[in-house]
Amino acid sequence: MSTVPGWDGPPPLAVVVDLDDTLYPQAAYLAAAAAAVGTAAGAAGLDGDAVHAALVAELAAGSDAGGTIDRALLAAGVPAGALARLVPPLVAAFTACAPERLDPYPGVREALAALAGAVPVGCLTDGNPAIQAAKLAATGLGPLLTAVLVTDTLGGRAARKPAPQGLLALAARLGVPADRVLVIGDRPGKDVAVAAAVGARAIRVRQGEYAAAPDVPAPWAATGSFPEAAELALAVAARAVAV
Numbered sequence: 001m002s003t004v005p006g007w008d009g010p011p012p013l014a015v016v017v018d019l020d021d022t023l024y025p026q027a028a029y030l031a032a033a034a035a036a037v038g039t040a041a042g043a044a045g046l047d048g049d050a051v052h053a054a055l056v057a058e059l060a061a062g063s064d065a066g067g068t069i070d071r072a073l074l075a076a077g078v079p080a081g082a083l084a085r086l087v088p089p090l091v092a093a094f095t096a097c098a099p100e101r102l103d104p105y106p107g108v109r110e111a112l113a114a115l116a117g118a119v120p121v122g123c124l125t126d127g128n129p130a131i132q133a134a135k136l137a138a139t140g141l142g143p144l145l146t147a148v149l150v151t152d153t154l155g156g157r158a159a160r161k162p163a164p165q166g167l168l169a170l171a172a173r174l175g176v177p178a179d180r181v182l183v184i185g186d187r188p189g190k191d192v193a194v195a196a197a198v199g200a201r202a203i204r205v206r207q208g209e210y211a212a213a214p215d216v217p218a219p220w221a222a223t224g225s226f227p228e229a230a231e232l233a234l235a236v237a238a239r240a241v242a243v
């Protein structure tokens with residue numbers, strides 16, 4: 001990455017990163033959680049392999065739709081009338097899945113450390129707070145972050161990105177105005193859009209489940225990896241030090 005896109009106006013004072021598919025490949029977590037559900041389904045007297053396979057297919061069709069376990073059970077031939085009894089323990093198995101280790105994408109740890117040496121770095125992530133905390137712990141990246149905010153703690157799914165309240169609250173915790181934050185994330189409709197919602201800018205990282213999604217809304221810059229994004233962020237944040 002040799003050229004830095006133009007940056008007019010005051011430089012960023014903090015960086016906010018997304019978690020899933022930005023710092024580590026979410027597919028690794030979903031595979032572990034689907035396996036845990038398959039095991040629990042087997043323990044409940046179902047065909048665990050069939051439930052596992054159906055859940056993998058449902059997650060591949062979209063991992064944040066909600067109701068994935070219900071649909072997987074139906075696809076595996078479970079009668080609709082049995083869902084009310086079977087779904088809660090399987091959802092619990094999914095939620096309780098806490099992989100010991102989730103490897104970050106290559107170079108993420110070093111890039112995050114470099115950012116954290118220059119500006120406050122926060123993490124803004126959507127999802128079940130217990131699950132998101134377990135994922136972050138498994139990456140080992142938590143100590144490099146100044147603050148972490150799971151949007152669901154502010155009001156459930158309604159508070160998820162691109163709703164602005166999560167980024168507003170996290171910027172306050174980082175001690176900077178929200179429009180002076182630079183967001184780095186993989187999803188245009190969430191990470192780039194939440195930045196726009198508070199008058200901030202974003203770098204999109206083209207990787208993970210949404211790697212092929214169109215640039216809508218348009219980011220300030222797009223890169224193929226988190227380390228490249230961090231390098232850009234450092235380049236523009238350094239202007240704040242120099243000015």
Ligand SMILES: [Mg+2]
Pocket residue numbers: 018019020021022185186187
């Ligand atoms: Mg993401």
